Amino acid sequence: MTEPILSGFHPDPSICRVGDTYYLATSSFEYSPGVPIHRSTNLLHWELIGNALDRDSQLRPSVGAKDSGIYAPTLRHHGGRFWLATTDTSRPFDGQLIVHAESAEGPWSEPVFVPAAVGIDPDLVWDEDGVAHLSWKSFHPDLNGVAGIAVDLTTGRALSEPRLLWAGTGLPHTEGAHRYRIGDWWYLLVAEGGTERGHVISVARSRDIDGPFEGTPSNPIMSHRSTDHEVQNTGHGDFVQCPDGSWAMVYLGVRPRGMTPAFHVNGRETFLAGIDWVDGWPRVDETRFDAPVVDHTFIDRFEDAAFHPRWISPGASPSNFARTGTDGAVLEYEASRLSPSILATRARDIEWEAELDLDVSAGSARAILRHDDAHWYGLKLTPDLAELQLSAGPIESTANSLPLDGAGRVTVQIRVFRRPPPQPWGAHPEPDRVGFAVKTADGSFVSLGDVDGRYLSTEVAGGFTGRVWGIEVLDGAVAVAEARYTSSLDHGR
Secondary structure, eight states: OOSOSBOSSOOSOEEEEETTEEEEEOOOBTEESEEEEEEESSSSSOEEEEEEEOSTTTSOOOOOOTTOSEEEEEEEEETTEEEEEEEETTSGGGOEEEEEESSTTSOOOOOEEETTOOEEEEEEEEOTTOOEEEEEEEOOTTSOEEEEEEEOTTTOOBSSOOEEEEOOSSOSOOEEEEEEEETTEEEEEEEESOSSTTOEEEEEEESSTTOOOEEOTTOOSBOOTTSOOSSEEEEEEEEEEOTTSOEEEEEEEEOOBSSTTOBOOSOOEEEEEEEEEETTEEEEETTSOOOOOOOOOEEEOOOSSSOOTTOBEESSOGGGTEEOSTTOEEEEOOTTOSSOOEEEEEOOSSSEEEEEEEEOTTEEEEEEEEEETTEEEEEEEOSSEEEEEEEETTEEEEEEEEEOOSSOEEEEEEEEEOOOOOTTTSSOSSSOEEEEEEEOTTSOEEEEEEEEGGGGSHHHHOSSOOOEEEEEEEEEEEEEEEEEEEEOTTTTO
């Protein structure tokens, strides 16, 4: 499979099924609200139904630093309730975070923490007696690998001493573990090798929930390392059984573009594969499903009482600095805020266009395409001037400017596109180009330039997220009357 089922910055997928409906959770890192939840009835078409951590009492506001916040979640359904375990790295010594809900749409409960489980990537499973067991990537030197305990989900109290379940096959960074009871065996699925080009999925099994676990001789059961496959960095899988008794697996991957080392810009995405069981071990079938190319086009006039769950912000939810209403979204700048006031949404496609209808008569703003706080391109807007600004690590510059009419109402465009390949190599060094433009009185757009997209890639900037786009208020108050996003369905191919 080369097409994701959830494109654009949806890493570390975890899946469960209730009846004929599937639910999927992914990581959100420094962005809030945290842990987007999607729903599907066929594994291929997914609808965003909310975010599990959508209020400050669950995910307290922070500075929104790169790679902080919420790491890999696990989503499960047990006893008529949804359960979600994850890691809030802003509270590392509180242990793993657990919330629950009657409906996946929410509302989700206040969090319970498990102080005995310090690390990342928690998993939840229940034994034959209904006792909950938590596992996680342990950072303790005596438990270097995946550790596990029995746990009281109402209090977070450990019901057993932590013990090492499995250290993996010998590759670094054994993490992202999930346990399953299938037949007479307990299976332990892990990610190894780091979440870059060496990423793999491995599996072990045991007769007992706490091990000892023994890996299959054919580990890793999945990896695209050292191949020319269009999807790389494959790992961090989670199994689900379908209503017909067959099995599937969601996993993360990236789609690099451009010349070596190749650059991925939209972050780690969610892909789908089939699972067969051969001699008591899972075997991955990457050809079973054919994911469709999805149209992510939307128009948002911000007329509802709350922001659509697609809208996020680094460090704190948009509701901390913005509101919706009949006049659209209004963003207000506060100098005391810890994090930037950015109303953003994930970039979902390889090629796309976005437009923002803005009123900056009472402030200033930046239409922004962002990888992290040090890697972004933006069009700064005041009533009198538009300036194309570029930030790549410690280097910030102004590339171009355009006088405006002083009225404060302006429509801006962000365009991400790929150039036709040159000869003889067949590829440009950059993964894409990023262009910014301003609409004139006659309805045409005036370009302020387009720039190399590789500086907003993980290979340059590092980190675990992908690009987001939106509007940042820099001073005063700024209104967004409408935001429009248009997918390029051929994905530039």
